[in-house]
Amino acid sequence: MESLLINPTTQTPRVTFDAHAGSGEIVGVSFPEHANDFYAAVHEWIDQYFAEDTTRTLHVAFNLSYFNTGTNKEIRLLMKHLDKLYTEEKSVRATWFYEDGDEDMEDIGKAYSTNLSVPISVEAV
Amino acid sequence: MLAQEIMQHYTVAKSSQILMMFKGGLSQNIVVDLGSLLQNRLGFDVKVRRMFGIFVELAQNVKNYSAETEIASDGSEVGVGILILADSGTHYSVNSGNLVRRADAERLKTQCDYLLSLDKAALKAYHEERIESDPPPGSKGAGLGLIEITIKTSGNVHFDFAPFDDAYTFFSITATVEK
Numbered sequence: 001m002e003s004l005l006i007n008p009t010t011q012t013p014r015v016t017f018d019a020h021a022g023s024g025e026i027v028g029v030s031f032p033e034h035a036n037d038f039y040a041a042v043h044e045w046i047d048q049y050f051a052e053d054t055t056r057t058l059h060v061a062f063n064l065s066y067f068n069t070g071t072n073k074e075i076r077l078l079m080k081h082l083d084k085l086y087t088e089e090k091s092v093r094a095t096w097f098y099e100d101g102d103e104d105m106e107d108i109g110k111a112y113s114t115n116l117s118v119p120i121s122v123e124a125v
Numbered sequence: 126m127l128a129q130e131i132m133q134h135y136t137v138a139k140s141s142q143i144l145m146m147f148k149g150g151l152s153q154n155i156v157v158d159l160g161s162l163l164q165n166r167l168g169f170d171v172k173v174r175r176m177f178g179i180f181v182e183l184a185q186n187v188k189n190y191s192a193e194t195e196i197a198s199d200g201s202e203v204g205v206g207i208l209i210l211a212d213s214g215t216h217y218s219v220n221s222g223n224l225v226r227r228a229d230a231e232r233l234k235t236q237c238d239y240l241l242s243l244d245k246a247a248l249k250a251y252h253e254e255r256i257e258s259d260p261p262p263g264s265k266g267a268g269l270g271l272i273e274i275t276i277k278t279s280g281n282v283h284f285d286f287a288p289f290d291d292a293y294t295f296f297s298i299t300a301t302v303e304k
Contacts, residue, residue, distance in 0.1 A: 010157050011160075031157075065169070066177060068181050068182065068185065069182060069269045069273045072256070073256055099171065102174070
């Protein structure tokens with residue numbers, strides 16, 4: 001399966017999902033005009049990844065310094081997607097990185113970690 | 126414009142400690158460019174990021190909801206308004222202004238008053254409820270921008286309205302963020 005690689009721009013993050021490594025990363029800032037279009041590719045990749053082999057494992061790292069309201073909703077949908085896979089007994093986990101001292105980002109990560117079943121580690125960098 | 130007139134603009138900008146001001150159509154590209162300009166000027170530490178988040182919400186709010194529109198260079202129709210970022214020493218003041226139809230102003234004012242009446246927990250619950258629901262008809266976002274601005278400023282936001290003409294009201298948002 002091909003990797004998903006989206007280069008970063010001033011308004012969108014770097015997105016890297018690697019099937020061989022079983023890991024994905026979303027890094028940078030995110031405030032595109034149409035956040036749902038941008039993140040659709042990630043949902044598709046993840047669905048394809050597990051459609052090919054349900055025993056695969058996936059670790060998704062979120063490392064965002066800033067995102068807007070539209071992206072907030074998309075991150076939530078992505079987290080719910082991972083959560084759904086986890087409840088379907090797929091081997092899925094996530095890490096939420098935040099810059100040490102950024103309480104807003106820390107709180108968002110902790111809320112996901114508390115409210116969802118999928119294991120989410122919240123780590124300062 | 127002659128020196129006298131330009132000096133007036135300069136004097137106002139200086140006395141109001143304006144870091145950046147933009148008046149015009151706010152296409153997504155302009156919002157991104159203004160954001161880059163702001164980062165070049167102020168860096169991107171945690172406090173700047175918090176201010177930047179509010180700045181982007183205000184800009185996208187004008188872009189999506191101003192009753193005055195123009196066609197951007199990419200052909201899209203975008204809202205016209207004004208954005209002013211000022212430094213008040215201990216705080217950043219992030220301001221936006223745009224026209225709204227007089228008929229819409231009352232509904233908007235009711236919504237703003239409602240947001241300001243909620244405490245933090247109630248705001249978060251309302252945000253949660255709205256993010257889970259489908260966008261209201263005619264909304265270009267999820268109708269979440271004003272809620273997020275109110276949460277991010279911990280209520281240090283002022284919504285104001287001024288008569289413009291028979292058809293329009295001028296709507297302004299002033300958000301204050303600690304430096």
